[in-house]
Amino acid sequence: MDSYTIKIFLYEVEPLIWRRFTVPASATFADLHQIIQKAMGWNDEQAHQFRWGKGKRLTNVIADTQEQVAPQDDFQDEAEVTLSEFVGRRKLPLRMMYRYDFFDDWTHELVIEEKSDADAPKLLEGERACPPEDCGGAFGYKECCEGFAEWMDDDYDPAVFDPKMIKL
Template sequence: MTARKTISRSSRQLLQLKIELSGIKPLIWRRVLVPETITLAKLHRVIQAAMGWYDYHLHEFEIAGERYGIPDPEFDDKSVVSEVRVKLSKSLGGAASLRYVYDFGDDWEHKIKVEKVLPADACPTPVYLGGANACPPEDVGGPYGYAGFLEAIADSAHPEHERMIDWYGGTFDPTAIDHDLIQAELQRIKL
């Protein structure tokens, strides 16, 4: 019995993930550590916290041709598997990357790559390792809308400048990232 516990404990692994927001230049990305046994439901929370989203919209994972998310009981769509109990390591099945889409209207596509597999005894909360550039505001209109938003707020003579500043609620720095806030948000996610 002791040998099995030791084998099980030593076989636990952490996955170093790089989360990239597709379709945006310069690249918006975050790097996190999570246990391989994290559920996709908790990984969704990690992505939301790391990127700076507010979980206002629906989302979906696509891994090795399978779709995971929160099935809608109003539709008889059996192609979306519930993410609640699905572990990341099991769903990857040897794949090194996955796709995560947030907000089907704005269609924010994230590419998530497993960069490293590391040994670990425990990982009580996800760990933030770094990132670059601010997350776009919610409901800005996807990559195309975000480009227009940045153009408008950067030029005080732009016809939409004041409206965009008012809509956002102040100034917006597309290069700013609050690393401490991200780590604090991730520490609230108990694994």
């Protein structure tokens, strides 16, 4: 089965929170969204979108049809676009942006690194725990880690991540 190895990491958070996993080439971007949610540890409670392009031409949007997209955006329905169709003849690695929770604005860089015949989907590796949902974005997460958030779960340890505990 053809698959892609993908690495995703979270912007504006240090130390870096990242994951590497395989995804079937036949997966849609809706499927990829679900895999990212599991791999990163998000709860899929917020809106999301994928964006591709460079600089001012960062206008290609692959998102759920219920999301609001700007009129100038080149919108595609994530349930209708497969990874193999998107990659096509483009040279790998291929970088794109994945945004989750537009209020907290969690921005991830997603890199489609290579094509392989690996079993998919499978989480290969990663580091650090995902920030809790609705913690206030990168700034709120930093405050949580520094102990300033009283509502923070006492069991949360930002350094702990075990890839073997995640089933994609």
